[in-house]
Amino acid sequence: RARVRPSTQPFPRSTRKACPAAAVLAPSRPAAMPVAPSLTALVRAILVVALMRQQLVFVLGEPSTQGGLRGSPSNFSLPELHALLLSYAASPLGDAPGARVREIEGSIASTYAALPKDGAGRLTQRGVRHLVHHYFAKRHGWLIAGLEPHGMRDDASQVHEVAILQDAAPDLVHDLLSQGHFDAGFSLRDVAAMAALIERLLMNDAGRALDRAYEFNGHEARAALDEPALLEVISSYLILFHRRNDDMSADEHRLFKELARQDEEDYYASLEDLGRDTARSHIYAHRSRTNPFEPARYGFRAASQIIDGILHRFGRWQNEECQLMKEDLIELDTHGTGLVPLRRFYAHESPHGYLFHESIDYMRQIGAVDESIPGMPQVRLANYMLGPSNCVASSSYLSLCCMSECELLMGELEAQVRAPEAPPELLLSLAANLSTSSVDAHRVLPGALAARLEGIAALNGGGVPLHGRLFAEWLHVAFPRECPYPHVVE
Numbered sequence: 001r002a003r004v005r006p007s008t009q010p011f012p013r014s015t016r017k018a019c020p021a022a023a024v025l026a027p028s029r030p031a032a033m034p035v036a037p038s039l040t041a042l043v044r045a046i047l048v049v050a051l052m053r054q055q056l057v058f059v060l061g062e063p064s065t066q067g068g069l070r071g072s073p074s075n076f077s078l079p080e081l082h083a084l085l086l087s088y089a090a091s092p093l094g095d096a097p098g099a100r101v102r103e104i105e106g107s108i109a110s111t112y113a114a115l116p117k118d119g120a121g122r123l124t125q126r127g128v129r130h131l132v133h134h135y136f137a138k139r140h141g142w143l144i145a146g147l148e149p150h151g152m153r154d155d156a157s158q159v160h161e162v163a164i165l166q167d168a169a170p171d172l173v174h175d176l177l178s179q180g181h182f183d184a185g186f187s188l189r190d191v192a193a194m195a196a197l198i199e200r201l202l203m204n205d206a207g208r209a210l211d212r213a214y215e216f217n218g219h220e221a222r223a224a225l226d227e228p229a230l231l232e233v234i235s236s237y238l239i240l241f242h243r244r245n246d247d248m249s250a251d252e253h254r255l256f257k258e259l260a261r262q263d264e265e266d267y268y269a270s271l272e273d274l275g276r277d278t279a280r281s282h283i284y285a286h287r288s289r290t291n292p293f294e295p296a297r298y299g300f301r302a303a304s305q306i307i308d309g310i311l312h313r314f315g316r317w318q319n320e321e322c323q324l325m326k327e328d329l330i331e332l333d334t335h336g337t338g339l340v341p342l343r344r345f346y347a348h349e350s351p352h353g354y355l356f357h358e359s360i361d362y363m364r365q366i367g368a369v370d371e372s373i374p375g376m377p378q379v380r381l382a383n384y385m386l387g388p389s390n391c392v393a394s395s396s397y398l399s400l401c402c403m404s405e406c407e408l409l410m411g412e413l414e415a416q417v418r419a420p421e422a423p424p425e426l427l428l429s430l431a432a433n434l435s436t437s438s439v440d441a442h443r444v445l446p447g448a449l450a451a452r453l454e455g456i457a458a459l460n461g462g463g464v465p466l467h468g469r470l471f472a473e474w475l476h477v478a479f480p481r482e483c484p485y486p487h488v489v490e
Helices: 040-060 078-088 099-114 125-139 163-168 170-178 188-206 209-216 227-243 250-261 267-285 300-330 342-347 360-365 381-385 405-417 424-432 447-459 469-478
Strands: 142-144 339-341 378-380 398-400
Touching: 099 125, 099 188, 099 405, 125 142, 125 188, 125 405, 142 188, 163 188, 188 300, 188 398, 209 227, 209 250, 209 300, 227 250, 227 267, 227 300, 250 267, 267 300, 300 381, 300 398, 339 342, 342 378, 378 381, 405 424, 405 469, 424 447, 424 469, 447 469
Parallel strands: none
Antiparallel strands: 142 398, 339 378
């Protein structure tokens, strides 16, 4: 039972040519539910339910026609969910979720090891929030409503406040959190399960436009399509997904598709290439399941799996545009400090057609303005690049954003340290050997950076906390074009 979500206030839309943004800043959510110190049982229970429901949808091959989350708990009654919960909550997570949870577990293991733990050696909710956000930002370039960096919110949410969890099964989440035995913290497997659950629900929500894509091409959702018809459906889906336009009529959609195809350099033409490549890769990977003596036909399940593949690839595909914009802005950073005078930023005529017109209030809100010199505001390039005006908002729950190079740098450090803190000399050595798109490895860091790192260690008993504000500031100085300055709200 999905509750009505409050209205949201959008950030200013970016006017850059190639990647228009429609990111929406999620509103602060009232503390309507008690905050429990652990969600281990919640993770296990809801994941089992969600995965069972997804499997049922795939087996039955029946897409949603009610506008709910396809294959998610919101399509089913609360009593039914509770019955399934009682049947399966006591079972270990184990093999039911399969390879996806194990894959996520492997990708976050080093970060999990590097985060501070509670007395039982398990992760607290604050750590889970960081880790789940880190996973999606690093892996997909996803900005999830409820897991935004704190500088984009008035308060810091907990992981159970992720919007899609709240809306998919609010009563179930409330009932589970209201029980008094969620105090065991999070294991690595629990965090991976939470990430897998959120990822699955987001995929399901993003796939709702697939029903309309079939309709706009004159097909029933259960129809088996040949390859050309399937590619047309995928193309229509990408337009609906990217434009986030629930009011688009079939005629408007047809006209938009025709106009987009007239310009081979158009953004949507490139987006269509992504869909076509993903679809044909899927068809090739499943070629052994088709009868070579009959024309191949593809059902709704195959289309859904192709959509999942596109969503997994979309972040890295769009990041090519982000890198182009970064190269454009670096030309303005003549001193290599990651700062550009605000007037120069606004006056810049990009050779790639980007227009930088975001308001000063928006820039301040995301920490992208350095006003340390009175009367000379400067733009922090890293903060600006990671801001929501450079995201594509595909739904109320998910925006696809520029991928953070700083998340990759932190991942390298966490993999080497595998502890919540490290000696300053070790971090200095590791940082000197890290490379980015604008920094070469094997460099000699300035003595001031070494002294600053030693100062942080002196304040913390000889070690530098990897996830503290002071080290985040240090990374910003060491990699000013990649690592954002930690905004004061954070």
